[in-house]
Amino acid sequence: MTFRVHVRVIPRAGLLDPQGQAVEHALGVLGFAGVSEVRVGKAIELGVDAPNAAAAEATARAMCERLLANPVTEDFVIAVEG
Amino acid sequence: MARIAVVRFPGSNCETETLAAITRAGGQATLLDYRETSIGHADAVILPGGFSYGDYLRSGAIARFAPIMDAVRAHAEAGGGVIGICNGFQILCEAHLLPGALLPNAPRRFAARPVDVRIERTDTICTGDYTAGEVIRIPVAHGEGRYTADAATLDALEAEGRVVLRYVPVAGTDLPFNPNGADRDIAGICNATGTVVGFMPHPERLADDAIGGDAGHRFFTSLVSRLAAGAAA
Numbered sequence: 001m002t003f004r005v006h007v008r009v010i011p012r013a014g015l016l017d018p019q020g021q022a023v024e025h026a027l028g029v030l031g032f033a034g035v036s037e038v039r040v041g042k043a044i045e046l047g048v049d050a051p052n053a054a055a056a057e058a059t060a061r062a063m064c065e066r067l068l069a070n071p072v073t074e075d076f077v078i079a080v081e082g
Numbered sequence: 083m084a085r086i087a088v089v090r091f092p093g094s095n096c097e098t099e100t101l102a103a104i105t106r107a108g109g110q111a112t113l114l115d116y117r118e119t120s121i122g123h124a125d126a127v128i129l130p131g132g133f134s135y136g137d138y139l140r141s142g143a144i145a146r147f148a149p150i151m152d153a154v155r156a157h158a159e160a161g162g163g164v165i166g167i168c169n170g171f172q173i174l175c176e177a178h179l180l181p182g183a184l185l186p187n188a189p190r191r192f193a194a195r196p197v198d199v200r201i202e203r204t205d206t207i208c209t210g211d212y213t214a215g216e217v218i219r220i221p222v223a224h225g226e227g228r229y230t231a232d233a234a235t236l237d238a239l240e241a242e243g244r245v246v247l248r249y250v251p252v253a254g255t256d257l258p259f260n261p262n263g264a265d266r267d268i269a270g271i272c273n274a275t276g277t278v279v280g281f282m283p284h285p286e287r288l289a290d291d292a293i294g295g296d297a298g299h300r301f302f303t304s305l306v307s308r309l310a311a312g313a314a315a
Contacts, residue, residue: 015185018186018190070183
């Protein structure tokens with residue numbers, strides 16, 4: 001069956017994230033107080049054909065390691081629907 | 083004659099200047115389509131600047147898997163010359179032909195201006211005609227040029243003399259000289275043998291006095307003479 005897979009890719013903790021900084025600054029300008037440690041990553045949604053959820057997750061992990069995330073600078077989180 | 087192929091990916095935009103710079107340096111320049119699977123008779127390959135695949139996902143992340151890249155990798159691993167300029171450097175890092183990665187510029191702006199870089203190593207495939215320690219002024223044009231790697235990798239690069247170009251302060255000013263916040267002011271690196279080299283600045287954009295200077299010309303004369311000597315066959 002086809003599983004809906006959600007991949008979140010996030011700049012690794014400790015690495016400067018200029019996009020997150022810019023968003024944090026803009027939120028402050030808009031009056032949202034008390035916002036800190038904003039980080040901007042990517043959300044990737046996939047339909048993955050697999051016999052079960054564990055297999056779909058394993059496939060998505062391989063995709064992250066090869067292409068979707070850069071192991072030098074990014075971490076990823078995988079969630080499989082259903 | 084030194085034969086040098088310049089790969090054009092969808093979104094490359096510096097291939098024409100790069101071909102012209104090779105020709106002006108006395109090399110035989112050929113354009114190589116990214117869909118090819120062989121580099122033909124080329125002695126060296128240059129991955130030019132631009133925005134391959136629209137920088138989708140990450141700069142260089144998709145170009146790394148283009149059909150031509152298996153042949154580029156094989157050439158590099160056989161000791162052949164491979165140079166990545168700007169987006170080409172990003173592609174070489176994504177392909178793990180060079181260590182580390184290039185992140186969005188720390189100052190949150192696209193950097194398009196001249197920078198001063200010091201030639202840290204002259205026994206690479208494309209820096210032999212410079213003097214060690216020489217400072218040249220050439221342009222950068224990138225949004226994602228902040229070189230980074232883990233501390234152990236950075237220490238190894240320094241210890242092994244694999245930093246080829248480094249941003250240095252501009253004499254007479256205290257302006258920010260590192261345009262992107264790169265770790266240790268690194269502008270370019272190479273592999274252990276100096277035959278795979280990647281850097282962010284664009285020497286091909288300043289390789290002819292007719293357009294305002296030729297500080298970058300010697301990257302190409304260095305490459306041509308090195309290939310002619312067969313030192314990087």
